Amino acid sequence: MRIVGLTGGIASGKSTISNLFKAHGIPVVDADLVARDVLRKGTGGWKRVVAAFGQEILLDNGEVNRAQLGQIVFSDPSKRQLLNRLLAPYISSGIFFEVFKLWIKGCKVIVLDIPLLFEAKLDRWTKPIIVVWVDSETQLQRLVARDGISEEQARNRINAQMELDWKRGKADIVIDNSGTMVDTKEQFEKVLIQVTRPLTWTEFSLSRQGAVSLLVSVIVGVLACRNFYYSDSVR
Ligand SMILES: CC(C)(COP(=O)(O)OP(=O)(O)OC[C@H]1O[C@@H](n2cnc3c(N)ncnc32)[C@H](O)[C@@H]1O)[C@@H](O)C(=O)NCCC(=O)NCCS
Numbered sequence: 001m002r003i004v005g006l007t008g009g010i011a012s013g014k015s016t017i018s019n020l021f022k023a024h025g026i027p028v029v030d031a032d033l034v035a036r037d038v039l040r041k042g043t044g045g046w047k048r049v050v051a052a053f054g055q056e057i058l059l060d061n062g063e064v065n066r067a068q069l070g071q072i073v074f075s076d077p078s079k080r081q082l083l084n085r086l087l088a089p090y091i092s093s094g095i096f097f098e099v100f101k102l103w104i105k106g107c108k109v110i111v112l113d114i115p116l117l118f119e120a121k122l123d124r125w126t127k128p129i130i131v132v133w134v135d136s137e138t139q140l141q142r143l144v145a146r147d148g149i150s151e152e153q154a155r156n157r158i159n160a161q162m163e164l165d166w167k168r169g170k171a172d173i174v175i176d177n178s179g180t181m182v183d184t185k186e187q188f189e190k191v192l193i194q195v196t197r198p199l200t201w202t203e204f205s206l207s208r209q210g211a212v213s214l215l216v217s218v219i220v221g222v223l224a225c226r227n228f229y230y231s232d233s234v235r
């Protein structure tokens with residue numbers, strides 16, 4: 001199984017690229033969706049976060065007020081670290097479970113869309129790593145326009161992550177999303193060819209098909225050896 005890492009900075013265009021992957025039939029595990037699930041009312045993540053941040057962060061229906069929690073954690077690094085610490089185990093196991101379901105289905109290539117791939121040290125599990133890069137001014141403007149927040153709030157969110165230029169240096173593949181969608185789609189077509197090339201032996205052995213083939217070979221080998229020793233001892 002090939003597990004492709006897709007990361008970048010906030011509003012650099014990860015969802016835009018993951019939508020292109022989905023449109024080409026490649027399954028995507030979206031860490032933001034997993035993170036949402038683990039913060040739903042009544043879950044373990046929700047209980048830990050309410051215990052740490054208080055009832056004030058809840059809406060009338062008991063769900064977490066995400067905008068309010070965002071305001072708190074994106075303007076205070078220690079609160080953000082606390083939230084990360086509380087949710088990290090739930091998010092990691094949620095991602096693992098989603099990958100496992102795709103493995104069971106027999107998917108050969110999957111994409112993990114994880115904004116904090118490097119920050120959470122999950123990069124060691126993915127190859128290749130695609131970084132969606134954008135110049136800093138475009139990133140700021142797109143974030144302000146998409147989320148309807150002030151420039152200061154947008155800067156806080158951008159600064160809450162590792163530098164996008166640093167991430168770019170760690171990438172196997174870079175998609176420069178500073179231009180038009182036409183430019184981006186052109187780069188994506190080339191990336192798609194790279195990502196869907198035949199699996200290496202290591203990747204194949206990690207796929208469900210590879211694991212089954214390995215198991216069948218081991219069983220056949222053991223049976224063949226038993227028969228050999230049995231017929232040898234009868235003689
Ligand atoms: C703080 C929360 C409630 C704000 O929710 P909101 O709906 O406004 O934003 P959303 O979840 O859609 O995230 C938008 C983007 O913010 C960035 N981001 C989210 N959490 C973090 C974080 N802890 N540190 C840095 N950047 C973050 C990501 O680029 C993400 O794509 C939410 O982001 C959250 O629960 N974050 C902690 C969980 C987490 O680490 N998520 C990232 C998945 S790897």
Ligand SMILES: Nc1ncnc2c1ncn2[C@@H]1O[C@H](COP(=O)(O)OP(=O)(O)OP(=O)(O)O)[C@@H](O)[C@H]1O
Pocket residue numbers: 008009010011012013014015016017032115142143146177178179180181184
């Ligand atoms: N090439 C492009 N040209 C113009 N707008 C774009 C382009 N790519 C993305 N956008 C817009 O920029 C915004 C951010 O893109 P997107 O939501 O894909 O980023 P993201 O990295 O997934 O963000 P987040 O980290 O918050 O999940 C969106 O409003 C999107 O429509």
